[in-house]
Amino acid sequence: MLSGDITVEDAKHLSEKYYGDIKPSKFETNNFETLPESFDAKIKMKMSDVKLSRLAKIMAVPSFVQNKNKAYALEVLAKYLSQDENSPLYQKMVAQDKKALSVSTYYDGISRSYGSFSFSVVPVGELDKKFEEYVDNAWNYAIK
Numbered sequence: 052m053l054s055g056d057i058t059v060e061d062a063k064h065l066s067e068k069y070y071g072d073i074k075p076s077k078f079e080t081n082n083f084e085t086l087p088e089s090f091d092a093k094i095k096m097k098m099s100d101v102k103l104s105r106l107a108k109i110m111a112v113p114s115f116v117q118n119k120n121k122a123y124a125l126e127v128l129a130k131y132l133s134q135d136e137n138s139p140l141y142q143k144m145v146a147q148d149k150k151a152l153s154v155s156t157y158y159d160g161i162s163r164s165y166g167s168f169s170f171s172v173v174p175v176g177e178l179d180k181k182f183e184e185y186v187d188n189a190w191n192y193a194i195k
Contacts (some may be wrong), residue, residue: 053065061078083117102135103173104173106174106178110169111166112166112168115160115161115162122158124161129156132156132170135154140156141154144186150174150175150182150185151174152174153172154171155171155172157171
């Protein structure tokens, strides 16, 4: 790292002086096996000092290394679905139906293997099977 009163030429000279002899390492790509189309696992945690429920769904999806086009599309989808109060999931679940306090989506594609797409909702009431079905329906409504 260089900081302070330095020119680009000086920075280039110093970089070449100290790091010029270092050869780049070889980047090996791994062929990761294809994940099944659908895999479902549930984890339920309860903590006595936490009174707020949250439903989170995390999906394995292509990373930038695996498929750049899909990764860019997933990045845009995550922003579109829940970036602000005008997004489809917020409008459906928080503003219109008033069943959630907040909703968020996030794509993490910076990985050598699979990326992840997460979807998180804080419900207004209890977290039960009926709410999970509602979340699935809202998700399907938002992405069509």
